Structure formats: structure tokens, C-alpha cells
Amino acid sequence: MKIVEVLKSPGVKLSLEVFPPKANADYSKIQSAIDEICALKPAFLSVTYGAGGTTSENTVKIASHVQQDLGVTSLAHLTCVGATKEQIRNKLSELKSGGIENVLALRGDIPDRENFPIPNGFSYASELVDFIKSESDFCIGCACYPEGHVECASREDDIDHLKLKVEAGAEFLTTQMFFDNNILYNFLYRLREKGVTAPVIPGIMPVTNANQLSRIGSLSGATLPRRFKALIERFGGSPAAMNQAGIAYATEQIIDLIANGINTIHVYTMNKPDVAGSIMRNLSEIIGKSL
Ligand code: FAD
Numbered sequence: 001m002k003i004v005e006v007l008k009s010p011g012v013k014l015s016l017e018v019f020p021p022k023a024n025a026d027y028s029k030i031q032s033a034i035d036e037i038c039a040l041k042p043a044f045l046s047v048t049y050g051a052g053g054t055t056s057e058n059t060v061k062i063a064s065h066v067q068q069d070l071g072v073t074s075l076a077h078l079t080c081v082g083a084t085k086e087q088i089r090n091k092l093s094e095l096k097s098g099g100i101e102n103v104l105a106l107r108g109d110i111p112d113r114e115n116f117p118i119p120n121g122f123s124y125a126s127e128l129v130d131f132i133k134s135e136s137d138f139c140i141g142c143a144c145y146p147e148g149h150v151e152c153a154s155r156e157d158d159i160d161h162l163k164l165k166v167e168a169g170a171e172f173l174t175t176q177m178f179f180d181n182n183i184l185y186n187f188l189y190r191l192r193e194k195g196v197t198a199p200v201i202p203g204i205m206p207v208t209n210a211n212q213l214s215r216i217g218s219l220s221g222a223t224l225p226r227r228f229k230a231l232i233e234r235f236g237g238s239p240a241a242m243n244q245a246g247i248a249y250a251t252e253q254i255i256d257l258i259a260n261g262i263n264t265i266h267v268y269t270m271n272k273p274d275v276a277g278s279i280m281r282n283l284s285e286i287i288g289k290s291l
Contacts, residue, residue: 001073002139003102004171006043007199010290012258013043014283015075015201016269016276020047020058027058031065036273038066040280043264044073044102046174051079051109056091064098075141076100078132079108080122085131088122092136103138104174105129105165124161129168142170144200146178146187150221159194166198173198174266177205177216179249180225181256202257205268206250206275208243210236247275251282258286 006013016037021030038045047063049056063076076095080088095103107125110116117123122131129140142165148155162173178184184202191200207213210232216222224232231249235241254265269276280287 001101003044003073003075003141004139004199006073007172007201007264011263011288012283012286012291013264014254014280014287015044015046015264015266016040016042017046017048017266018062018269018271020050020055020062022050022055023058030271031062033271033273034062034066035070037269037271037276038070038072040273040276042072042276044075046075046104046266047077049077049079049106049108051111060091060094060098060100063095063100067101068099073102074100075102075104077104077106078128079106080125080128080131081108081110081116082118082121084118084120085122086120088128088131089135092132092138095138096136101139102141103132104141104143105132105170106143124164126161126164126168129165129170133169139172140170141172141174141201142166143176144173144187144191145176146183147176147221147223149176155190159190159196162191163194163196166196170198172201174201175203176220177203177222177268179205179222179228179253181253181260183223184257185260199264201264201266202262203266203268204250204253204257206246206279207232208246208272208275209239210242243275247278247282251279254279254283255286258291 018034021027045066047059049059063074066072066074105125105128122128144162148158152158231245235245
């Protein structure tokens with residue numbers, strides 16, 4: 001099913017996320033985690049694409065398995081940094097053969113600024129959206145950044161660039177993680193003011209391990225509210241307590257989003273069926289209900 005149709009269907013929904021194994025990793029172990037996550041019946045499953053296309057073969061393989069064998073709608077991420085138009089055309093054809101209908105069109109992080117963009121390549125995700133649109137009928141989503149993308153000098157410019165992706169054909173937007181819902185509400189307000197009306201799926205990251213934080217800070221630049229930092233300080237030293245507290249914090253964020261009228265939320269579950277399962281159980285009287 002196309003994700004635009006999933007979004008229109010009634011009821012509160014969660015989408016979940018997995019990342020494919022690197023070439024030398026234990027494929028069967030990751031596949032069984034993915035199977036467990038799919039058994040939770042997410043609205044759709046996002047399958048990431050390794051930086052620079054490093055796990056691209058496995059992205060197609062996992063997304064097809066999820067879609068065709070497990071009957072869960074899959075969203076295959078696709079980055080274009082370092083890829084030629086010909087390579088992207090081939091990737092789109094593999095995705096099509098794998099029965100995939102949805103693509104999250106991303107630029108990806110630039111590994112080598114001196115040689116960017118490559119000849120016959122892409123500079124921005126909006127160009128990838130344009131290209132996919134001209135070649136195929138995938139339902140296309142894009143990334144958005146409530147606190148602004150790390151490379152962009154101003155949040156307003158970043159929204160102007162986001163608008164280009166929607167004008168090129170992006171039908172929905174998934175946000176970068178955030179830990180204060182007011183940041184999301186403020187972002188949505190600014191988007192609507194600029195005339196960006198595509199559905200936005202807020203992305204929530206359950207932080208179940210204090211070590212995740214340094215990576216989150218450097219990758220996303222997400223603001224960590226005082227309330228969240230207090231939780232890390234108090235529970236970060238105990239893995240079991242941190243796991244429970246991180247799941248509770250993410251659950252509370254999700255409940256607040258739903259209470260404020262948002263029906264579809266994306267959870268960055270990162271191959272952790274136990275975390276995904278705990279969140280689903282915490283929301284068992286809410287998910288799937290038309291409240
Ligand atoms: P773009 O939309 O192209 O934006 C990149 C930067 O360029 C921004 O600062 C933007 O403001 C600026 N810009 C855009 N257009 C213009 C223009 N015309 N002129 C000037 N500046 C412009 N990475 C992976 O490697 N694999 C994944 O699977 C993956 N999944 C992700 C999923 C989500 C929901 C999110 C939020 C991010 C994901 N990322 C992933 C990370 C993403 O690849 C990086 O954040 C990357 O640096 C930007 O990608 P983008 O598609 O947002 O780029």
C-alpha cells in the first residue's frame with residue numbers, strides 16, 4: 001500500500017524503523033529481529049540505507065522481505081549522495097522488482113565535500129525526488145528537521161528548501177528526532193505559514209542507553225531539554241533503569257502528540273523488538289483506535 005493511503009486511513013498508527021545489516025554482519029540475527037518487529041503490525045516499516053549506499057543491497061532485500069513475505073508496508077530509504085543518475089535508475093528498478101511502493105528520498109551526508117556533487121549526480125534530495133517522479137510511480141517521502149538541518153544557516157531557509165522537495169513531489173515528510181514536543185508544534189506552525197501542507201510524521205527516538213546520546217548530539221543537533229538530561233543523569237548508570245525510563249519518556253512524548261491531534265507517529269526502534277514491543281504495549285488502548 002502507498003503510505004499516502006496509510007496516512008488517510010482512520011485511527012492512531014505507529015510506524016517503526018530498522019536498519020539493514022552491513023555486508024559482514026550476521027544477517028540471520030538481524031532478520032529475526034526485523035521479523036519480530038513486523039509481528040507488532042506497524043502501520044509501515046522504514047528500512048534505512050547505509051551512509052553512502054553501504055547497505056544498499058540489504059535495504060532492498062529487507063524491504064522486499066517485509067513487504068512480500070511479512071505483508072507489512074515497507075518504506076525503503078534511498079540516498080543519492082555519491083550515486084549517478086544511472087545507479088539510482090537501477091536501484092529504483094530493483095525496488096520495483098521487490099514489490100516496494102514507497103521510497104524515502106534523501107540526499108545523505110556528504111562524505112567528501114571537495115568532490116561533491118559527482119558528475120551526473122545529485123546535489124540535493126529535491127533533485128532526487130524530481131528524478132524518481134520522472135522515472136516511476138513510487139509514493140515519495142522526504143526528511144525534515146524541526147530544529148533545522150545541521151548544514152543550514154537558518155531555519156527559515158531550511159523550510160524554503162523543504163518546500164522545494166514537496167513541490168518536486170514529496171507526498172509526506174518524516175521528522176528528525178526531537179525531545180521536546182513544543183519544538184515540533186512550533187515547526188508545524190512555521191511550515192503551515194509557509195504553505196507547506198504535506199503530512200508530517202513526527203519521529204520519536206526512545207533513548208534506552210546513555211551512550212546513544214553523544215551520537216544523537218553530533219548527528220542531529222537535537223536540543224536535550226532539562227527534564228530529559230535529568231533522566232539521563234539519574235538513570236544513565238543503570239542499563240535496566242535507563243531502558244525503562246527511556247521507553248517511558250518516548251511513550252509520554254507519543255501520548256502528548258496524539259492528544260494534540262497527530263494520528264501517525266514514527267518510532268526509531270533501530271532493530272530492537274523489545275523496545276518496539278514495550279511502546280506498543282504502553283499504547284495498547286490507543287493504537288488502532290479512532291479516538
Ligand atoms: P536535503 O533535503 O538535500 O538537504 C540537505 C541540506 O541542503 C539542508 O541543509 C538543506 O537546507 C540544504 N538545501 C536543500 N536544497 C537546497 C538548495 N536548493 N540550495 C541550498 N541548500 C539547499 N541518512 C542515511 O544515510 N540513510 C538513511 O536511511 C537516512 N534516513 C533518514 C531518515 C530521516 C527521517 C531523517 C530525518 C534523516 C535521515 N538520514 C539518513 C540523514 C540524512 O541523509 C542527512 O540528514 C543528510 O545530511 C540530509 O539529507 P536530506 O535528504 O535531508 O537532504
